Amino acid sequence: MAELTRKDVILCLNGNRNLMSVDLSGLDLSGLDLRFTHFENANLAHAKLAHAQLIGAFLRNANLQGADLYRANLTGADLRGTNFDHACLTDAILTAAQLEGAQLATADISGVIRTRESLWQSTSV
Numbered sequence: 001m002a003e004l005t006r007k008d009v010i011l012c013l014n015g016n017r018n019l020m021s022v023d024l025s026g027l028d029l030s031g032l033d034l035r036f037t038h039f040e041n042a043n044l045a046h047a048k049l050a051h052a053q054l055i056g057a058f059l060r061n062a063n064l065q066g067a068d069l070y071r072a073n074l075t076g077a078d079l080r081g082t083n084f085d086h087a088c089l090t091d092a093i094l095t096a097a098q099l100e101g102a103q104l105a106t107a108d109i110s111g112v113i114r115t116r117e118s119l120w121q122s123t124s125v
Helices: 006-013
Strands: none
Touching: none
């Protein structure tokens, strides 16, 4: 279970936006402005991130297994090596997102918005 609360995360967003390697599993972060936040190696398994603004966020090698990213905006996010097993990415925006090595094979990616700039190479879909 998460070591921080939603309130703790909101306080961090007013500071340096560094949540690297933090356990945020199961936390409800839906609707938050998480732009340019550093989540490298963070555990966001089963976190609720629906409608979250993750524009330019750094989620490299993060665990988003079973996370709810319904209609999340991940434009320009660094998602390389991220685990999306069984995650909900329905209607998420992945324009210009970096997805090399991301694990998407069991994720729900129906309705995902992406462009040619989204880097899907070497992604397990």
